[in-house]
Amino acid sequence: MALTSTRFTDQKAPCGQTVDAEHFQDQDEECLVSDEWFYACGCRVIHHEYHDGTVSCRVTRHDGKVLTDELEAEHEHHS
Numbered sequence: 209m210a211l212t213s214t215r216f217t218d219q220k221a222p223c224g225q226t227v228d229a230e231h232f233q234d235q236d237e238e239c240l241v242s243d244e245w246f247y248a249c250g251c252r253v254i255h256h257e258y259h260d261g262t263v264s265c266r267v268t269r270h271d272g273k274v275l276t277d278e279l280e281a282e283h284e285h286h287s
């Protein structure tokens with residue numbers, strides 16, 4: 209398990225403001241890749257990749273409105 213946190217300045221948040229942001233990258237047994245952006249205004253972008261190839265992306269604006277909530281399966285399962 210590895211958690212990496214990096215701070216950025218002058219990032220464009222989903223709401224359009226330019227703010228500071230913090231980027232987290234995490235890996236665990238459930239998620240192959242966990243890629244999360246937390247903006248100073250409160251916006252969040254969360255991107256997860258799972259071992260089966262499924263990719264989820266959720267963009268939440270600082271007022272709580274969900275702008276994007278996607279779940280994509282890259283590979284079809286034939287069983």
Ligand SMILES: [Zn+2]
Binds near residue numbers: 222
């Ligand atoms: Zn915002």
